Amino acid sequence: MPELPEVEVVRRTLTKEITNKVIKQVDVFWPRIITYPDNQDEFKLGLEGQKIGKLGRKGKYLIIEIGQHHELVVHFRMTGKFKLLPPEERFQKHIHLFFHFQGEKEGLAYHDVRKFGDFFLVPKGDYRVIKGLYQAGIDPLDASFTYEQFHGLLKSRKRLVKALLLDQSVIAGLGNYLCDELLWFPGEQGVHPARLSHELNEREMKGMYHRMLDVIHQSIRLGGNSFRDFSYGNGIKGQFKQMLKVYAREGKPCFNCGTPIRRETVAGRSSHFCPACQPDSIS
Ligand SMILES: [Zn+2]
Incomplete structure (x- = not known):
């Protein structure tokens, strides 16, 4: 499942590839990939x-401006990905949408083996x-998003740290690998995923905040965490x-x-941690 860094890598790649192109025609091969509007026409x-x-992007959503007044919003779920292809190659298996561009040799294909992706065309x-x-x-x-704000989000809730970090309505974009990685700290004691958020101390919360940003930036720089069959842009x-320290x-x-x-x-999620560096109670 792509998390924030993978969607950000897609955003940066596609920005170079499709910005300012004019959509000539859209082929829909699997109408159910379009969640809104109901009518594919x-x-x-x-x-x-x-x-x-x-x-643009928010959390795991990619947001593409369409003309002056609309946005195409995409959530990749498990296996969704975009790639540029010549139009004659658009009938391949697992391609559910194809965008033809005016005056361009290649169009944009949406490929999704498990078909869980979501497309929405909405007013801006x-x-x-x-x-x-x-x-x-x-x-x-x-x-x-400052440390003070992060601190407030953790302290105002009494939840398992892992559950809180995964909750997209609290912080948008963290998934299983980012959460596991940010709870392990290099060179010092980290945080057990089943600790309670309101019981964390200042050192632990600061460590999580900085580790969160470090891991995200490092992952984006390296093109994301390409596990399973997920790849970005044109198969990079x-x-x-x-670089993973605990996940997998x-x-x-x-x-x-x-x-x-x-x-x-x-x-409810498989969590990876060091039982010595991330004890389940404060020492
Ligand atoms: Zn350890």
Whole structure:
């Protein structure tokens, strides 16, 4: 599942590839990939003849300006990805949408093996039909997201740290790998995923905040964490996987202390941590 860094990498890649292109025609091969509007002709009519403007992002949502008054909002879910292709290659398996551009040799294909992705065409800034975006909390890369705010979000709630961090209505964009990584601190004691948010101390909260930003920036720089069959842009694989400290490292030695990394279900999700560096009670 792509998390904030992977969607940001897609945003940056597509910004170079499709900004200012004019959509000539849209082919819909799997209408159910369009969540809103219900009618695929309305979706096509709203896009055809329009110029692509700025590409934005909030949490795991990609937001593409369409002409002056609309936005195409995309959530990739499990396996969605975009790639530029010549129009004659658009009939491949797993391609559900194809955008033809005026005067261009290549169009934009949306490829999604599991078909869980969501497309919405909405009036600019009106996200009422996109529940997850309408209710989205603050994005970690939002310039206004300070440590004081992060501290307030944790202290005002009595929840398992892992559950709170995964809650998109509190902080938008963190998923399983980012959460596991940001709770492990290099060179010092980190935070167990099942700790309670309001019981964290200042050192722990500061550590999480800085680690969150470090991990996100590092992952974006390396093209994201390209696990399973997810790749971005035109098949470029993200390299962040090699930087993972705990996620997907069950049984391997902790980089701080050598203790085998443990995997346990916390808040319904498999969570990876070092039992020595991330004790489940404050020492
Ligand atoms: Zn350790």
